[in-house]
Amino acid sequence: MTFPIAGVTIAPTYLIAVGFVVGLLGGFFGVGGSFLAGPALFAAGVPMNFVVGTDLAHIVGKSIVAARKHRTLGNIDTKLGMIMVLGTIAGVESGAQLIQELKKSARIDWVVGLTFIVILLGITVFMAWESLSTLRKQRRERARGRVPKAGREHSAGAFIARAVHRISLPPHVSLPVSGIASISVWAIVLVAFIGGFFSGFLGGGAGYIRMPCLIYLLGIPTHIAVGTDLFEIIISASYGTVSHALKGNVDILIALVMHTGAAIGAQMGATLTQYFVGSRIRLAFIPLPLIGAGMMLHSLLTGHPPK
């Protein structure tokens, strides 16, 4: 099939297959999946400027499918999502502005790339420690005959969220869906800003950063973090799609074809979350940031920048 806007010919089955894999990951982990879709589009011959914009457009459609499914499962905290919108948009714009400033420097690829790698490795190490510690603790408790309370999520990193909940800066809100009695609005906006900033700075939906932030900084249960993260990705990716489309960097036909595969994958991924406890979802999430870090390192060493 020929896509006249980007000027490439790609088999629709290839795009559907890529979309399906990325959709499955997105529905299950609450990530955009740009770390896989981007290189896959580039490998198919799509010019790099179209890769970033087209990927963002496809993420919008896929996240809508997955977020709607998560909503029916009760996995979206709408109040939290609406508060986060402000921080997300401010963050996306700040990240994009920083990129524009850094473009004046000759070493922008290395600055962006190394920042990306350090952050992703940090997330990987922390999540591996936390989820394995939690699983070990749960096993010890079961061996002692203690049954964990139903519906309550256990995390070895819960002390971080407890510290964030103690921040006394007003105004405060309660998040009944996430089981949080009181939290400073500024803490929520800051987490949203961080996610949005990396979305604007590094491209994609930045779910690999926002999802761990929601769990460990705000103390949101994993299933709700996945659903709410997808809700935020719709906003940040929509913003990015319009911005890139105005610059002529979106081939919407490629995104539409890719999305037909992603829609079915996202439905399945979201459905699968029902069968995994939070600590196992977090454990299975660990390879994703590692893959992203590996791809970035490869791009830097081979001279093919990711943006």
Added chain:
Amino acid sequence: MPMLGQAIREAMKNPIRWLLKPFLLEVAVYAALIAIYYFLVLHFLGHSLMHIYRHDRRLYAALALGLIAGQGLLLEMLTRVLLSWIAPRTEDR
């Protein structure tokens, strides 16, 4: 790391067995519908979109977002209906 493999294997057993049959059926029906969609919609949409892309970038940006969001909602409904039609007990579990 063996703990990771074991945890994933344990948790995957039931859902995979449960999902495989309806999934294959859904893929078959879905593939037929998508093939029709390609020929009826995307094939004819290409030239019009190319024209708008070249002459009115703002309209193109609005259309791009509208099309992908619209398709997102449409396919979500389609896959949901297909899943409930093929495996009526799916949502009850």
